[in-house]
Amino acid sequence: MSVVNKVICGIFLCFIFGIGVSNLVSKNMNFSEIENRVLSQMPQFTFDSFISGEFTDDFEVYLSDQFVWKKFWVGLNTDVERVTLKKENNGVFFGKEDYLLEGYDKPGEQLQKNINNILYFLNKAENITSYLMVAPTSVGIYNENLPLYAPSFSQKETLTYLEDQFNESIIYLDVYGVLLREKEEQIYFRTDHHWTSIGAYYAYEAAAKKMGFRPYRKDDFSVETVSNDFYGTLYSKASAYRIEPDEIEIFLPKFNLTYEVEYEVNDQSSNTLYEWDNLNKKDQYAVFLNGNHSLVKIKSSLHNGRKLVVIKDSYAHAFIPFLANHFEEIHVIDLRYYHLNIYEYLDTNEIDEVLFLYNLANFSQDKNMIWLKQ
Amino acid sequence: MKRILSLLVFIAILSLLVGCTEQSIDEKEKAPKVSLEEIATQIKEQIAEDMKANGAGEDVLVDGNLQSYIETDLKESEEDDPAVAILLEKMQLNKEEFNSGIVIAAMMNVNSDEIILLEASDEAHVDKLKESLERELEAQTHTWEQYLPDQYEKVKKNIITTKGNYLLYVTYEHPEKIKEVFNQNFE
Numbered sequence: 001m002s003v004v005n006k007v008i009c010g011i012f013l014c015f016i017f018g019i020g021v022s023n024l025v026s027k028n029m030n031f032s033e034i035e036n037r038v039l040s041q042m043p044q045f046t047f048d049s050f051i052s053g054e055f056t057d058d059f060e061v062y063l064s065d066q067f068v069w070k071k072f073w074v075g076l077n078t079d080v081e082r083v084t085l086k087k088e089n090n091g092v093f094f095g096k097e098d099y100l101l102e103g104y105d106k107p108g109e110q111l112q113k114n115i116n117n118i119l120y121f122l123n124k125a126e127n128i129t130s131y132l133m134v135a136p137t138s139v140g141i142y143n144e145n146l147p148l149y150a151p152s153f154s155q156k157e158t159l160t161y162l163e164d165q166f167n168e169s170i171i172y173l174d175v176y177g178v179l180l181r182e183k184e185e186q187i188y189f190r191t192d193h194h195w196t197s198i199g200a201y202y203a204y205e206a207a208a209k210k211m212g213f214r215p216y217r218k219d220d221f222s223v224e225t226v227s228n229d230f231y232g233t234l235y236s237k238a239s240a241y242r243i244e245p246d247e248i249e250i251f252l253p254k255f256n257l258t259y260e261v262e263y264e265v266n267d268q269s270s271n272t273l274y275e276w277d278n279l280n281k282k283d284q285y286a287v288f289l290n291g292n293h294s295l296v297k298i299k300s301s302l303h304n305g306r307k308l309v310v311i312k313d314s315y316a317h318a319f320i321p322f323l324a325n326h327f328e329e330i331h332v333i334d335l336r337y338y339h340l341n342i343y344e345y346l347d348t349n350e351i352d353e354v355l356f357l358y359n360l361a362n363f364s365q366d367k368n369m370i371w372l373k374q
Numbered sequence: 375m376k377r378i379l380s381l382l383v384f385i386a387i388l389s390l391l392v393g394c395t396e397q398s399i400d401e402k403e404k405a406p407k408v409s410l411e412e413i414a415t416q417i418k419e420q421i422a423e424d425m426k427a428n429g430a431g432e433d434v435l436v437d438g439n440l441q442s443y444i445e446t447d448l449k450e451s452e453e454d455d456p457a458v459a460i461l462l463e464k465m466q467l468n469k470e471e472f473n474s475g476i477v478i479a480a481m482m483n484v485n486s487d488e489i490i491l492l493e494a495s496d497e498a499h500v501d502k503l504k505e506s507l508e509r510e511l512e513a514q515t516h517t518w519e520q521y522l523p524d525q526y527e528k529v530k531k532n533i534i535t536t537k538g539n540y541l542l543y544v545t546y547e548h549p550e551k552i553k554e555v556f557n558q559n560f561e
Contacts, residue, residue: 031523038527049550193520233520264482283521292521294482314521336517337484339444341456367513370464374456 022068029066035074036236036282039065078239087147092238095145099190100234100243103146104139106153107364115165117369118356122169125343131355133173133207134162134363135195135315138188141179155360162363170356173207189246192232193361194285197223197249197318204322211355213326221251226276230284248284250274251321257301259324264295273298273321288317294337298330309333309346312357313366319357335368343374406540406559410474410493414445416555417489418478424548442483448475448492464513465506471499486518486525489552490543497539507534507543514545 029039043049043058050056067073078089087094088103095101122130139146140155156176163172179187179195179202187199195203201218208215227248235243262269268290275290289296292314307329310316316332324330331349333342346354358366406413415438422435434441444457448467452459461477462469473495479488490507494500511532518526533549535542537560544552 037523292484294484337480338482339457339479340482365516367464367516370460373460373463 019068023063023066026066026068029070032070033282035239036233074239079242082242087150089238092234093139093146093150094238095142095147097145097190098243099138099142099145100238101139101142101146101150101152102137102193102234102237102361103150103152104137104155104361104364107158110367111158111162111364114363114366114369115162117372119166119169121342121354121372125346125354127352128346129171129353131171131173131207131211131353132166133175133203133355133357134159135203135357135359136176136179137193137359137361138195140176140360141183141188158360158364171210173203173210175203175206178202178206186247189230189232189285191235191243191246192230192285193234193359194232194315195318195359197251197321200315200318201251201322203319211326216253216255216322216325220255221253224250224252226250226274226287227279227284232285233283248279248287250287253325255325257325259301260299261289262297262299263290263293264297273324285314285317289320289332291317292334292337293332294334296332298324298332300324300328300330302326302328304328306353307331307349307351308353308355309342309351310355310357311335311342311372312355313359313362315359315362316357323355335371336366339371341374342372405538408559410476410491410540413556413559414476414478414491416559417491417552418443418445420551420555421478421487421546424551440478442481442485443478443487444481446477446479448472448477465510467503467506471495471502484522484525486514486522486528486545487547488514488543488545490541491556492541492543494539494541500536500539500541503541504534504536507541510543511545 028041030041031037032039040058040062042062043055045055049058081089082094091103093101093103118132136155136159139152143152146152159174159176163174166172179199182199182202185198186196187202188195205215225247228245230246230248232246258271259273260269260271261273270290273289274287276287278284278286278291283291285291298320302325304327306327308323308327309331310320310323311333313334313336320330320332329349329351331345331351333345346352418435418438418440421440421443422430425434425441426432430441439445446455446457446461448458448461449469449472450458452462461467467475471494473493474491475493476491477488478490480486488510490510492503492507494503511529511534514529514532515526518529528545528547528549531545531549533542533544533553535553535556537557540556540560542553542556546552
């Protein structure tokens with residue numbers, strides 16, 4: 001055997017057995033920060049699970065999740081895809097200027113169902129003043145950053161359709177125009193599917209008149225950058241390595257107002273709308289209102305008697321810090337987790353204003369608005 | 375030597391074939407020993423036990439009510455309990471297709487736990503009911519996939535299983551425990 005052959009043979013053997021052995025000796029990981037998911041652990045062996053085939057299925061997943069140097073391989077895969085001009089992963093497009101954009105599909109029947117659920121609400125809660133704000137997602141505003149021929153349905157068209165369907169039965173808060181106008185600023189995160197504080201600010205400013213208050217100006221707040229290493233949900237979804245992280249900015253009022261925030265389920269309370277600890281976790285967007293809760297009550301030091309319920313998805317988290325400056329009480333309800341009777345809630349707490357706040361992608365697909373039909 | 379070898383090859387092929395066949399269809403079980411309500415009670419006891427092991431107080435299960443969970447009897451009238459109508463519509467279930475149905479789910483906490491028990495009114499409806507459960511799994515996936523990886527993990531481990539006319543849907547930290555409780559009633 002020539003030397004070359006021996007070398008090739010050696011490399012080959014190292015590769016085959018080396019990786020096999022490393023797999024055996026490497027430590028199991030619990031959580032993949034980059035992908036934001038829990039990794040499978042060694043399944044428990046039982047006779048039943050072996051016969052039914054569950055054990056072997058689980059074992060396969062376990063092996064691929066715990067593969068040695070997983071992070072490196074996944075990264076390599078993404079690099080290869082980029083070099084070979086792959087423009088999409090898991091429904092997320094690698095857009096221009098380091099934008100990750102999630103495509104918006106043409107809405108199906110769920111959109112109509114959700115419209116009907118809100119119409120049901122309007123009919124049943126007739127003494128309530130109701131507002132609706134549906135925010136476009138980043139792909140609706142920055143669609144020129146999409147790669148060539150990447151399919152994404154027009155959000156403007158859907159929003160116009162929405163407004164028509166409600167036909168003035170609800171106070172419709174249009175924010176598409178203003179967001180489009182201010183797109184030169186960083187109104188959406190590049191690596192996350194949410195809008196930023198400044199994006200939410202423009203929506204607040206645009207909604208103010210119809211909601212009956214005078215908005216604060218931008219320089220009534222001091223803007224602070226609280227993070228410059230935020231990698232959001234789109235980044236996790238697309239495994240898009242080698243992209244610059246986002247910054248998170250926060251608008252702190254210069255005027256004097258205090259808040260009392262109560263997270264009902266865990267009986268936690270706090271005097272700030274921000275939960276700073278979350279900046280050290282994976283999902284840094286949870287700095288706003290401490291992330292996802294089924295019910296959050298915010299009492300401000302204002303005494304104007306205005307009480308509002310916000311029925312929402314997570315776009316509300318960045319928005320509510322502005323809104324809280326104009327209401328005595330805000331009760332934030334997330335229908336994904338809150339399945340009790342909403343009409344009784346409005347009644348008991350003597351609330352007569354309701355804001356529905358969703359992003360368009362969620363509004364088109366979410367299956368939990370049906371809980372309005374109590 | 376040759377014979378032994380061919381025997382080995384034969385066994386290897388046989389085991390391959392066994393491995394590749396669909397799961398056996400000897401699921402034609404008879405009815406369970408107890409009612410669906412009773413199975414639900416056993417399941418709640420299992421959950422209560424797990425909650426206590428995790429440090430919950432002694433009063434997690436009082437008079438059949440599991441703390442911070444809500445139980446819906448799908449056979450009840452829609453007027454008495456609006457949640458019935460919601461769940462039927464959400465899963466596109468038809469009341470005639472099952473004799474009894476129970477849903478146990480978190481009431482208002484950020485928790486993806488959900489257990490559904492159904493007894494088909496006729497063998498012919500089992501597949502249709504199973505579709506409804508798969509629809510629910512799709513909805514749960516959509517609700518939980520974006521954030522909260524620990525809750526989504528439970529949804530990913532979801533089990534849908536059938537015994538004769540009986541169906542079980544489990545999204546739970548230890549779904550195999552619930553399945554075990556369910557299966558025990560059919561032995």
